Amino acid sequence: MKTKQRLKYYFKSFKFFSSEYMKMNAVQSMENEYSQLLNVFLLLLFGNFIGLPSPPSSITLRILPLEINEMKYFHSKSARAGDALGDLFDAFNVEI
Amino acid sequence: MDLSILFPKEKGIILVCGKGGVGKTTFSSLFSVYSRKNLKTLAVSIDPAHHLGDVLGYSLSHQIKEISNNLYAAEPDMERLIKEYIQGSIEILKYTYKELVAMNLDKYLDALKESPGIEEDTLLDYIWKLKKMDFEITVVDTPPTSITTRVLKLPWLQSMWVERLIDLRGKIMGYKETIESIKAGKKLKLDDPILNELIKMSQEIEDGKKFLNNKEKVKIVGVTVAEKLPYLELKRFRNSIMERNISLAAIVINRYVDDAKNREFLNEINSEFIGIPKIIIPFSSEDLIGIYKLENFIEKIRVIE
Amino acid sequence: MISVWIFLVIGAVWYLTFYFTYGKFLQNKVVGAEEKRLTPAHKNFDGIDYVPANKYILYGHHVGAIAGTGPIIGPTLAMAWGWLPALLWILIANAILGAVHDYLALMASVRYEGKTIATVTGNVISNRAKYIFLWFILFSLILIIAAFIIFDVSIFMLRPQVATAILIFMPIAIFVGVLIYKFNFALKYALIVGLLLILVAIWVGYNVPLVITDYNTWVTILLIYGWLAGWLPLWYLLQPRDFLNVYIMWGGIILGAIALIISFASFQIPALTSYTQPLVGYKPSPIWPVIVLVIACGALSGFHSLVASGTSARQLNSELDALTVGYAGMFTEGMVALVVAFSVASTLPQSFQMLASKTTFPAGIPHTPYTFVIANALGAFTQGYGIVVHNAFGIDIIYGAIFAGLWFATFDFAVLDTANRLARYAWMEILDPIKEKFPNAHKILYNRYVASIIPLAIGGSLAYTSTITYVWPAFSGANQLLAALALITTSSWIYYVLKKPLKISLLAFIPAFFLWLTVTTALFWYLFVVSYPMFTTGLAKHILTTTYSGLLLTVIVIFLIILDILLIIEFANIAIRRRHENKAKA
Numbered sequence: 004m005k006t007k008q009r010l011k012y013y014f015k016s017f018k019f020f021s022s023e024y025m026k027m028n029a030v031q032s033m034e035n036e037y038s039q040l041l042n043v044f045l046l047l048l049f050g051n052f053i054g055l056p057s058p059p060s061s062i063t064l065r066i067l068p069l070e071i072n073e074m075k076y077f078h079s080k081s082a083r084a085g086d087a088l089g090d091l092f093d094a095f096n097v098e099i
Numbered sequence: 100m101d102l103s104i105l106f107p108k109e110k111g112i113i114l115v116c117g118k119g120g121v122g123k124t125t126f127s128s129l130f131s132v133y134s135r136k137n138l139k140t141l142a143v144s145i146d147p148a149h150h151l152g153d154v155l156g157y158s159l160s161h162q163i164k165e166i167s168n169n170l171y172a173a174e175p176d177m178e179r180l181i182k183e184y185i186q187g188s189i190e191i192l193k194y195t196y197k198e199l200v201a202m203n204l205d206k207y208l209d210a211l212k213e214s215p216g217i218e219e220d221t222l223l224d225y226i227w228k229l230k231k232m233d234f235e236i237t238v239v240d241t242p243p244t245s246i247t248t249r250v251l252k253l254p255w256l257q258s259m260w261v262e263r264l265i266d267l268r269g270k271i272m273g274y275k276e277t278i279e280s281i282k283a284g285k286k287l288k289l290d291d292p293i294l295n296e297l298i299k300m301s302q303e304i305e306d307g308k309k310f311l312n313n314k315e316k317v318k319i320v321g322v323t324v325a326e327k328l329p330y331l332e333l334k335r336f337r338n339s340i341m342e343r344n345i346s347l348a349a350i351v352i353n354r355y356v357d358d359a360k361n362r363e364f365l366n367e368i369n370s371e372f373i374g375i376p377k378i379i380i381p382f383s384s385e386d387l388i389g390i391y392k393l394e395n396f397i398e399k400i401r402v403i404e
Numbered sequence: 405m406i407s408v409w410i411f412l413v414i415g416a417v418w419y420l421t422f423y424f425t426y427g428k429f430l431q432n433k434v435v436g437a438e439e440k441r442l443t444p445a446h447k448n449f450d451g452i453d454y455v456p457a458n459k460y461i462l463y464g465h466h467v468g469a470i471a472g473t474g475p476i477i478g479p480t481l482a483m484a485w486g487w488l489p490a491l492l493w494i495l496i497a498n499a500i501l502g503a504v505h506d507y508l509a510l511m512a513s514v515r516y517e518g519k520t521i522a523t524v525t526g527n528v529i530s531n532r533a534k535y536i537f538l539w540f541i542l543f544s545l546i547l548i549i550a551a552f553i554i555f556d557v558s559i560f561m562l563r564p565q566v567a568t569a570i571l572i573f574m575p576i577a578i579f580v581g582v583l584i585y586k587f588n589f590a591l592k593y594a595l596i597v598g599l600l601l602i603l604v605a606i607w608v609g610y611n612v613p614l615v616i617t618d619y620n621t622w623v624t625i626l627l628i629y630g631w632l633a634g635w636l637p638l639w640y641l642l643q644p645r646d647f648l649n650v651y652i653m654w655g656g657i658i659l660g661a662i663a664l665i666i667s668f669a670s671f672q673i674p675a676l677t678s679y680t681q682p683l684v685g686y687k688p689s690p691i692w693p694v695i696v697l698v699i700a701c702g703a704l705s706g707f708h709s710l711v712a713s714g715t716s717a718r719q720l721n722s723e724l725d726a727l728t729v730g731y732a733g734m735f736t737e738g739m740v741a742l743v744v745a746f747s748v749a750s751t752l753p754q755s756f757q758m759l760a761s762k763t764t765f766p767a768g769i770p771h772t773p774y775t776f777v778i779a780n781a782l783g784a785f786t787q788g789y790g791i792v793v794h795n796a797f798g799i800d801i802i803y804g805a806i807f808a809g810l811w812f813a814t815f816d817f818a819v820l821d822t823a824n825r826l827a828r829y830a831w832m833e834i835l836d837p838i839k840e841k842f843p844n845a846h847k848i849l850y851n852r853y854v855a856s857i858i859p860l861a862i863g864g865s866l867a868y869t870s871t872i873t874y875v876w877p878a879f880s881g882a883n884q885l886l887a888a889l890a891l892i893t894t895s896s897w898i899y900y901v902l903k904k905p906l907k908i909s910l911l912a913f914i915p916a917f918f919l920w921l922t923v924t925t926a927l928f929w930y931l932f933v934v935s936y937p938m939f940t941t942g943l944a945k946h947i948l949t950t951t952y953s954g955l956l957l958t959v960i961v962i963f964l965i966i967l968d969i970l971l972i973i974e975f976a977n978i979a980i981r982r983r984h985e986n987k988a989k990a
Binding site: 026029030033034036037040041043044047048058059060061062064065066069070 | 185211214216217219220223224253256257260261263264267268270271274275277278281282292293296297300
């Protein structure tokens, strides 16, 4: 009985992991592109703080309160600004 | 023809523009005194170098107050305007950013006040506020033409940015939706408050553009004197706003003296600005201060094709 | 006749043993990994890049990111030496160098908040070392562009059926992409559709081969593809193609392994042919040190340190997961390399007989299976794979061969279109220091089109003028230099930053310097025995292609050697300075 339950458990885990694995494969590059685009969007909005030309304050002030969560991401991404090699190698699946 | 050509059909705004010192405030005051006989009039000066109160003979403040029958006036303070303008956002920030910036919020506020372009944003926002008030006619004494031009063209700049942001955000949300749908195993529709806000903004900006282009609601009056520099600036101003389909409703020639130079000047204006009514205000040897003197002077003003 | 499956089992047991002994030792005593120390995925959680992931999923991702085409070429070429040297290298070098390299790079990155290994190098050794790192990457990318163009051309010319299959594969990938992303097809059904369509592609390829006989035409086509693909949006082609590629790879590996086992494949070549068998440039190649110029992936690859310090580091749930992800991940690639090596080793004489007539041997080279495996490495692999599958399942050899060719070519393409983008980035990073001193030059060189064309131009020119046996070892050398630098970085990290006792740190230092010594020797060997003579021969015989590629490769290798020596000087300086600092403190 126990072995049968064990097998069932392994089988279920395998099914779960392989479907999660499949999902990951189907979206990995896209997620990277999504995060890069999001970074660009945030740069456009808030790049003012680092000297980039940015939209009129009327726009940024209205959007700012809605952007709290994404701001956290912006901080973390900016901290890694000069260091994108890892990101790029991920995005581009250089399998050598 | 008389000054009533500038009256709107229902509600309207007159923006009195021109180089500093040519007589914007004088004309704004004259016209306000004239219009109050027929319409509930508001006269405001958004020129940082306020003279409106001096000319009208009343001490004006940031708040609108009634200075005579059917005539209201104000001299809004730029610093306060900016503060009011960003106050709303700051309140929301204070509420949502509690944990992050409880201490730094004041510093942030100061920085925002200095941010480039905040004056133009504030002024445009103020014009929208004026639009919503219940005065039948609002006469606005504007800042020097460089600022006024930027304010008038601001909606187009804003819409360029907003469209770009909507485009990018739409793409981002497209990716997010696709990614989340795959992760969830079924088609998801994501609602993005930021995209919604941007679209709302885009709509408001379009309405703003239409308002500025609406010759019934917004009349731009260019003021000049018979001198080269103010005239050149007026031409430049006209060309600049014409890019956005905003045209002059009338031209005011201030301190007009009937001599050769002035007449030649008038000819040149007539040929350069065809079809636009010219309002000629003769030179006055005495200072035009106070409603009584202004009222008496009005009959001397000529309006020609 | 020795059966191959025995060694597959030996390999698996070997790796498992190392995992539970040496691996655990690394984890506990050298790196000191602890469950309670929060990983960046938790500390720097941001919902997008820093998100903790399950260790098995991350393992799958990591393996997918490091394996693909790499473990195919190296082990195949190495069969010229016989099956034993490659086997030993894949087992030993992987366990002591490769997996350690991957694991330490992953852990170092995790301890540095998910920053890339190049940044860690800048921190632990010096900023100059970081730039050397970038230069190594740039050269590796340029050389891989050249190498992979040559590979693709050779497979398309040898097997035009594969060319057709790949051509059809592109629209299939787009179609599957539309199914998944636009129509929300369930993934597994989309995958099945894709795989079935691939079978159709293979069948069509078999019947309608795309025959272009001119080498240079192919190179031009591929260069144009590499250039265009650098500007393609992702989800149309690249994402669904990568999705399908993963399953092609796993299918190929599992099918190959099963076929090897159930057909009782046995070695058809000697364990050792000769210690100095002609291999690189057809010159007598001593196994040590030249093996590092032949086998990269599967034993040790510098690129893995960059992959490890990317998503894998940022999504690691617990420090204890790193052993599964990084260490076992590399072992998995080792197993793949074994499957490839054994497929070739058990079929080489047969494939030689079948394909020798279609192979272009250079003038003056005898026609033996061991020169065949170099002159026609992809032929040896695809044919070998086809034979193994045929022996196991009775499928016509040509179908297995086309599938193997497709497997190789699709990953090859994936590298082609991305290597260019990466080279662009590395190029721009490298230019940073000259920005202040030479602003005008910087402006011109920094331009994105210039940055995009230069790697393609250099790589492409090599593709027009040279062959696998010259270009692949150069790439492998650059790759191993990357790995050596990464290992020196991580062992320095262990000694200077983690402040582990010297006895323990030596366990990291010794392999690092052994590798450095091996690669440096190999590069000098390559310079004096292969590339420079190639240049002079070309000059003497007035052959433009030989002269050009000999010269270019010589220049590149000299550059690499200079950087290599600068690197060791840099390290020595830092070591001495640190010593003085410690003495001053004490």
